[in-house]
Amino acid sequence: MKTKIICTVGPSTSSEDAIKKLLRIGVKLFRVNFSHGTIQQNIQKLKIIKKLGGSTISDLPGPKxxxxxxxxxxxxxxxxxxxxxxxxxxxxxxxxxxxxxxxxxxxxxxxxxxxxxxxxxxxxxxxxIPAIKTLQSPTTTDLELIKKIKNLSDFIAVSYAQNANSIKKARAEYNGNIIAKIETRTGVENINEIIKQSDAIMIARGDLGVQLPFEQTPLIQKKIIQLCEQNYTPAIVATQMLESMVSNTFPTRAEVTDVANAVLDGADSLLLSEETAIGLNPENAVKTMKKIIKSTQSYVSEKNFKTSTISEAISESAKNISKTIKANAILTKTRTGKTALAISRYKPQTPIIAATESEKTFNKLLLAWNVTPIKVKNLKHLNLNEFKLKKGSVAVLTYGENFNTDSIKILKI
CATH class of the missing domain: 2.40.33.10 (PK beta-barrel domain-like)
Structure with a gap:
């Protein structure tokens, strides 16, 4: 699946059995919201997710x-x-x-x-309360919390990110992936500097639609996704995606359209909140979102960007060649994830498989559109069999000396 799904863990999904069921239907990323429950209860959720092989997003309470x-x-x-x-x-x-x-x-x-x-x-x-200016984020309480949960968290989500300094303060306590949540007018105004400091951006439309006129939310969503693509930064769309499914078996037609439009906008990942945290049937909500994504993703338009480096030119060429020769995959070796993200932003229909030694990079690429990361021990001496392609497959490989991507090769497995 090209657009990824993130599930929020709550009372409906906090048991080992519930997490196993979500893993079985393809969920790899799990959000734990520290605004609800006790710290110890949420730490226990993180431990269960890690034990079962999932990746964790710890969402800080912030000043709300x-x-x-x-x-x-x-x-x-x-x-x-x-x-x-x-x-x-x-x-x-x-x-x-x-x-x-x-x-x-x-x-x-x-x-x-x-x-x-x-x-x-x-x-x-x-x-x-829109009239009250949002307090600075992250709060002192958030920073203390990071110290307690950083070893169990693959991502930290900074609520109410205001500017680049919001991310820098969190990074001083945590060297993993940081997601900036954009949910205020100030965050939107400072979006460029926030993107440059962040590993991913979450468009948290609930508070955003209250802080700003609600009719502006769709265009803000599109603008932020476009800016993220330009900066090789995964974009997550969140809040009220399938909210009626908290208590209903089927989504509304408006919700189906909302999910489809987020996919067409180019979102890398979509977040389910109450649907999986307190919903009557979390599995059904995930399966419903998967159906909408799968029926929509082939209509996502390929993107074009002005190239200014050899690496960018190689990434664009990989997309074009894979389409021309109908390749089964685009293969890349990456330490930071930048090459895979550079290819992903063009939105090729060809699957991207990215090999990395880094746990941090592996988790970051779990968010990225149409990228399947694989963890390997030694990139320099990587065996192509580790990409696990079927015999007879055709692939486009990007590579370079010292991981500076400057070459491209067509392979037949």
Whole structure:
């Protein structure tokens, strides 16, 4: 499958049996959201995933406000005390959004809230108040958390990334892959500098659609994916992809279209959140997303970029030659993943198989469009049999001295 799927692990999927089922249907990347549950509960999830051979994304809580102690339904038109939801001091007229905008309130005064759009409120539910400037991320608590979980985490996701410094602060504590979550106006404004410091970008559309006018979200998604492609950086699209499947067997037609459009936009990976964390049938949600991806991915248009280096020219040539000769695979040897990502961004229909010695690079390439990474012991003396192609297969191999990609070869296995 060319576009990858990431599953969020929660009450519905935290057991060994549940993780095994998801691994069996092709899931390789698992997100653990440290905004919910205790640190020890989440560390246990990471341990189970690693034990079973999955790769882990630890999503930091960040500075987001959350409901502290309240479980119940609030009705549209109801007026409730601010204290009931443990919210900070508000000014009259301020809008408050819960659950990524599904519930909407307005401050009638500093002490009272009017419910404009009601719904079920749960302890731990996210609160977004656009009038309050987001605190700096990562927080001190986030940085302390990284120290506790870094050895179990293949990726750290920095919530509410504001600028390049957000990523640099996290990298000072962690030398693995870092995902920057773009979910604020400031993050969008500073997207270029954030991409340059990050290993991957997550377009977290829930808070983003509240912080900015919701009608801008689709174009922001497209723009960020394009910028990621230009910078060899995997792009993840997240939030409410198949949300109705938390409680339903089938997705809405709008959700199917949303997933398909994210694939057509060129997203490297798609993230399932509540669908697999608290959904009634996580496996069904994954299988449904796989069906949509498989029916759409052959329509993803090949991309064109201005080439300025020999390596870029070789990557573009690999895509063109593989198409002309109908190759079974494009093969590459990579230490950092850059060559594989350079080819991937052209969106060739030919599968890319990338051999690497690096665990960090292997995990990063699990995110990348149409790339299958393989872990090898010695790149310099790599045997072509390690690519596991069938006899008679035709492949395009990119290579170079000291891993500076400057040559291309056509092979018949």
């Amino acid at each position: 406000l959350r409901i502290k102690k309240f479980n119940g339904v609030i009705q549209t038109g109801e007026v409730i005390p601010t204290q009931k939801l443990s919210l900070p001091t508000l000014k009259k007229g301020w809008k408050i959004y819960l659950s990524d905008g599904l519930i909407e309130l307005e401050a009638a005064s500093e002490e009272q809230l009017k419910v404009l759009k009601g719904g079920e409120v749960r302890t731990g539910m996210g609160v977004n």
